[in-house]
Amino acid sequence: MRKKIILGLLLGLLISCKMDNKSLPVQKNTSDFKNEVDTLFFRNDTIISIKKVSNNASIFNWGIRNKYMKTSIDTIPFSVLNKEKIKFTDKYAYIKDACGSGCNYIYVMPFDENGKDFFELYPLLYDFKKDIVIYKSDNKSSLLTIQNIFTGYKEEFIEDYDRTTRPETLAIDSISLNNNILFVKWFNADKEIVVSEIDINKFLERP
Structure with a gap:
């Protein structure tokens, strides 16, 4: 009888440990982000894609299909969760967004082979x-x-x-x-x- 009680207690302890482990949040290695590429737009012949480098920083690639592709000058403080903030004009795609308390920025991608992207704070x-x-x-x-x-x-x-x-x-x-x-x-x-x-x-x- 005593052995059964001890075995029951050990079994309960093992189940409790497994449940606790399942409840722990899993930390994602940021090195995995290098493989996360999300094509955001493919409109007519224009292409914009994002490479996520952290939860709040991305590298943009954009261009004209079968002609050229460009890469952003630096990481942009942008989350892929905010895709709707990418706007289009006839010549540009752009983002105007916040980057912290009292901080905002504008990022512009020209659809021109000779054009350069543009990033500035406080537009x-x-x-x-x-x-x-x-x-x-x-x-x-x-x-x-x-x-x-x-x-x-x-x-x-x-x-x-x-x-x-x-x-x-x-x-x-x-x-x-x-x-x-x-x-x-x-x-x-x-x-x-x-x-x-x-x-x-x-x-x-x-x-």
């Missing part, structure tokens, strides 16, 4: 028909940067703006583009409103 405005993206650069003296994402031509606008805001993009109250004139309403160092008008025609020139 303020973009117009893909004009190939223009306006953003806040890392230069603390610069209120904003205007860049032609096809030619790469860019120019920073140095202003004595309010640097006490966090993020610093909040120093810009509003920004809009009308007939190739950029209208920017921003706060100067004395927290006074200033309105600037910037002609962007020189950024629209292509070789």
Whole structure:
């Protein structure tokens, strides 16, 4: 009788251990991500695919079928769970997404064999028909940067703006583009409103 009780206790202990092991979360080795490639879009002749390198970072491949494929300049802070955030225009595919508290970015993939992908934090405005993206650069003296994402031509606008805001993009109250004139309403160092008008025609020139 005593042997039966001991055997019963041992059997119960083994079952309990197996159940506990099943309940433990399985950690996935991030090295497995190198084999996870997900083709997101195959629309007409354009192709975009993602190689997942971590839960929140990916490498993009994109191009035109039977013509060329390009690879992103670096890992992009993008999860494959957010596929719906990839948008299309006639010339580009792009993503505008968050990258943390108070952080956002824009990533652009041009469907042009000579085009280069474009990544910048803190985008303020973009117009893909004009190939223009306006953003806040890392230069603390610069209120904003205007860049032609096809030619790469860019120019920073140095202003004595309010640097006490966090993020610093909040120093810009509003920004809009009308007939190739950029209208920017921003706060100067004395927290006074200033309105600037910037002609962007020189950024629209292509070789």
